[in-house]
Amino acid sequence: MGAVNIRGAAPQQDRGPKQDRGPKQDRSRATRRRLLESAVECLAAHGWSGSTVTVVAGHAGVSRGAAQHHFPTREDLFTAAVEFVAEERSRALRELPRPASVPEAVDTLVGLYTGTLFRAALQLWVAASNEPQLGPRVTALEARIGRETHRMAVELLGADERRPAVRETVQGLLDMARGLGLANLLTDDGARRARVVAQWAALVEEALAGG
Amino acid sequence: MGAVNIRGAAPQQDRGPKQDRGPKQDRSRATRRRLLESAVECLAAHGWSGSTVTVVAGHAGVSRGAAQHHFPTREDLFTAAVEFVAEERSRALRELPRPASVPEAVDTLVGLYTGTLFRAALQLWVAASNEPQLGPRVTALEARIGRETHRMAVELLGADERRPAVRETVQGLLDMARGLGLANLLTDDGARRARVVAQWAALVEEALAGG
Known part of the structure; x- marks a missing residue:
C-alpha cells in the first residue's frame, strides 16, 4: 500500500478529467513534499508518540483528509519520511565539493549525525524497536542507508x-x-565533539595511510 | 519528592508501630528493587510510551498503589531506574578482573553499550528529548554516568x-x-561489531602506546 506512495506515483483520486494534469500533479507533489518535511520536523521535535498524522498535517497546513490521501497510514507517512531523509542526505553529499583532506572528510561525515535529520531518524529507530508495524520497514531502510553512507564515506x-x-x-x-x-x-555537545573529531581524524588518517 | 526515594530512604507509610522494622524494611527494599528491575525491562521492551506505572507494577507483581507508594510519579520511577542501572553498571565494572590487555578492555567497554541496560537508557534519553518533565533529570544523570564511565575507561x-x-x-x-x-x-549486529572492535582496539592500543 504505502510502497506506491513512497515511490512518488501521482495519487489516483486527485485527477480531474477536465483539468490539465501538469499543474495539478505539481501541486500534489508539493503537498507530498511539505508533508514529508513536516513529518521529519515533528518527529525530531515531538518524538514518535507526539507525531500523529493530525499533528503533521496541521504543521504542514494540509487537511487531515488530504494527508491521508497521500499516506493512508501513519506508518506509510513516516517510512516515506525516512526514505525522504535518506535521499536528501545522499543528494546533499553528492553535491558536496570533494574534501581536501581526511580531517575535512571526517568533519563532513560526523555532520551527517547531528541536526534535525539524524534526530528524526533516531526517534524512528527507537520507535521501530517497540512498534511491530514499523519495525521491518525501518530495519530494511536503515540497512540501505547504512550501506549508502558507508560507500560515501569510503569515497570521501x-x-x-x-x-x-x-x-x-x-x-x-x-x-x-x-x-x-x-x-x-x-545537550549541545559541540565543543567536546570538535576535540574528539580532531583526534579521531588524525587516527583515521594514520590508519588509512599506513595499514 | 522523588529524590528521597532515589536515595533509598525507607517509605514513611510502611511503618507499623508494633512490628519489628527489620524484616519490613527488607521487604520494602526488595519491592523497590523489583520495581526498578521491572522498569528497566519494560523500558527496553516496550519503550517509554508503553511503560506506564501500571505496566511496570504488573510486571513486578506489585499493586499499583504499592508502586506509587515507592515512586509517586512515573518520572520518579524511571529516573530512579536509570540511576539504578548506572549503579549496577558501576558495581559490575568495579568487580571485573582488571583486563589483561587493551583489546580485552575495549571489549569490556563496548559490552556496556549492548544489552538490556543500554536499551533502557536509550529509550529514556529519547523520551527525555521530548518530555519536559523528564528532560532535566535524565540530562543531569546522563552527565554523571558519562563522567563515571570515562573514569572507568581510563582505568581499564x-x-x-x-x-x-x-x-x-x-x-x-x-x-x-x-x-x-x-x-x-x-538487528543483531554482533558479527560486524566484533570485526570493528578488533580493528579499533588495535588502533587505540597504538595511539595510547605512542602519542
Whole structure:
C-alpha cells in the first residue's frame, strides 16, 4: 500500500478529467513534499508518540483528509519520511565539493549525525524497536542507508578497501559519528565533539595511510 | 519528592508501630528493587510510551498503589531506574578482573553499550528529548554516568591522560561504543561489531602506546 506512495506515483483520486494534469500533479507533489518535511520536523521535535498524522498535517497546513490521501497510514507517512531523509542526505553529499583532506572528510561525515535529520531518524529507530508495524520497514531502510553512507564515506576519505582492515576502520569511524550524534541529543555537545573529531581524524588518517 | 526515594530512604507509610522494622524494611527494599528491575525491562521492551506505572507494577507483581507508594510519579520511577542501572553498571565494572590487555578492555567497554541496560537508557534519553518533565533529570544523570564511565575507561585501558590527545582517544572510543550500541537496536549486529572492535582496539592500543 504505502510502497506506491513512497515511490512518488501521482495519487489516483486527485485527477480531474477536465483539468490539465501538469499543474495539478505539481501541486500534489508539493503537498507530498511539505508533508514529508513536516513529518521529519515533528518527529525530531515531538518524538514518535507526539507525531500523529493530525499533528503533521496541521504543521504542514494540509487537511487531515488530504494527508491521508497521500499516506493512508501513519506508518506509510513516516517510512516515506525516512526514505525522504535518506535521499536528501545522499543528494546533499553528492553535491558536496570533494574534501581536501581526511580531517575535512571526517568533519563532513560526523555532520551527517547531528541536526534535525539524524534526530528524526533516531526517534524512528527507537520507535521501530517497540512498534511491530514499523519495525521491518525501518530495519530494511536503515540497512540501505547504512550501506549508502558507508560507500560515501569510503569515497570521501579516499580509502582503499582492498587493503586489510580499511573497511573496519571506516565502519568504526561511522559508529563513532553515530555515537556522537546520540551524545548530542540532550545537550549541545559541540565543543567536546570538535576535540574528539580532531583526534579521531588524525587516527583515521594514520590508519588509512599506513595499514 | 522523588529524590528521597532515589536515595533509598525507607517509605514513611510502611511503618507499623508494633512490628519489628527489620524484616519490613527488607521487604520494602526488595519491592523497590523489583520495581526498578521491572522498569528497566519494560523500558527496553516496550519503550517509554508503553511503560506506564501500571505496566511496570504488573510486571513486578506489585499493586499499583504499592508502586506509587515507592515512586509517586512515573518520572520518579524511571529516573530512579536509570540511576539504578548506572549503579549496577558501576558495581559490575568495579568487580571485573582488571583486563589483561587493551583489546580485552575495549571489549569490556563496548559490552556496556549492548544489552538490556543500554536499551533502557536509550529509550529514556529519547523520551527525555521530548518530555519536559523528564528532560532535566535524565540530562543531569546522563552527565554523571558519562563522567563515571570515562573514569572507568581510563582505568581499564591503563591510559595516561596527562599525555596529549589521550583524553580524546578514550572519549572517541566511548562514542564509538555508544554508536555500536545504537546499531544493535534493530538487528543483531554482533558479527560486524566484533570485526570493528578488533580493528579499533588495535588502533587505540597504538595511539595510547605512542602519542
